[in-house]
Amino acid sequence: MAPTLKRRTGRPTTSVLSLEGIAEAALRLIDAVGFESMTMKSLASELGVAPSALYNHVPSKAALWLLVQEMLMGEVDVSVFQRLPLPSAMAAWARSYRDVFAAHPGVITGIAVLPVADSPRTLGVYEALASALCAAGLPDARIVSVIVAFESFIFGSALDVTAPENIFDSGEDAGEHPVFARAVAARAALPADPADDAFEQGLAALLALLPAR
Amino acid sequence: MAPTLKRRTGRPTTSVLSLEGIAEAALRLIDAVGFESMTMKSLASELGVAPSALYNHVPSKAALWLLVQEMLMGEVDVSVFQRLPLPSAMAAWARSYRDVFAAHPGVITGIAVLPVADSPRTLGVYEALASALCAAGLPDARIVSVIVAFESFIFGSALDVTAPENIFDSGEDAGEHPVFARAVAARAALPADPADDAFEQGLAALLALLPAR
C-alpha cells in the first residue's frame, strides 16, 4: 500500500534535469513572461521539480543566465563572413543578430542587468568579425572600434523594441508638439515596417565605416 | 525624562520628505550602488525615514523610477538646436545624451528594465529634434526613423559602457582568436580614449543620414 508510483522502470534513469534542458526552459519562460518574471520557482515548476533541485546543476541564477546567453549566441549567423563580401556580410550578420533579439525580446533586458561576458561563442563571433575587417584592409587599431559601433547600434535597436510603441499615439496634447506629431503620422505611410526602417537606415549609414573596396 | 528629542523647533515644519528630495537621493543611490541594489529600504535609510514613509509620496518603485528618468532628461542639452547648424547640433545633442549616461552608469540598466515612457520632457526633446530635421529638409516620413536610429546608437553605446572592459585582456587562449587579440592590443595605441573612439566613429557615420545642405 506504500506509494511506490515513482521510478516505474527498473533501470535507474539518469537525472531528470540537464543543463541544456534547464537553459532551454529558462529561455522559453523568458520569452513567455519576460526576464524579470522568470523566477527560479517558476522555472522549477515548469520542469516539474523543486526550486532547490536546480542548484544541483547551476550555482546561481546569474550563471544560468550566462548559459542562456551562450545558447542565443549560437543562433547568430557568422557563416556569412565566409560566403559574402564584407559589406554584405556585415549587414547580414547585423540583421541576424538583431533578429535573435527580435525573436526573444525579454532577453535584452537581461543583457542590461547582467552584461554579456566573454564566452567561447562570443569570442568566436568577434574573431570572425575581426578577420573579415582585417582582410578588407581596416587598420588594426580601428577594428575594435568598428565592431563596438555596430554592436552598440544593434543592442540599442533591440532595446528600442522594448520601449512602448505608442509613445505619441495618445495625441491628447499634440498641439504642444506639432512637428513631431506630424512626423509620427507620416511614418505610418512608409512602405516597409516603420520599426525596420530605422534599423535599415542606421545600418546603411554605419556600413560607411568599412574600408572602400 | 521622556525622550523628546524630535521636533526641536516649535514651528511645525513641513514634511521631511519631498518628491524632489526622494528622486535626487534615488539617483545618488543608483550612482553609488547600481539600479538593482537601490532598494526602497536603502533609499529610506538614506533619507532617515522608514521604508513605508516613501509611499506617502510615491505610489511604487516604478513610479519613482520614472521621476528619476524625467530628472535626467532635463540634463540633456537641447538648446544646441537653436544655436548650431543641424549636423553640429545633432552631434552635440548626441554627445550630451551619452554624457548623461556616462555620468550615471547605473541608469541604463533601469531603462532596460523599465523603458523610458512618454513624459513631457522626453516629448520636448523629440519636438526639438523633429523641428530641426524638418527645417533642414528631411521628409516627414523619415524624421522618426532618423531619430530612432540615433537614439538606438546612443542607448547601445551607453549599454556598452556597462559591459566588462576586460573582455579579452585575460589572453589565456589568445591563440584561438589571434586576429581579434591583435586588434585589441592595437586599440590601446589610439590617440583618444578607445571607448570614445567607437562612439565618435559611429556618430560620424550616422550624421550622413541628415540631409545635405
Next chain:
DNA sequence: ACCTGAACACCGTTCAAGT
C-alpha cells in the same frame, strides 16, 4: 498630512534529510 512598526507575499539560496 505624514510617519512608524508589524505584517504579507514573494524573491534567491542553503542545507539537512531522504533515495
Next chain:
DNA sequence: ACCTGAACACCGTTCAAGT
C-alpha cells in the same frame, strides 16, 4: 548523485496605529 522540504535573509508593498 540528485531531489525534497524547511529555513534564512531579503525584496516591494499594505495598513492600522500613532502624532
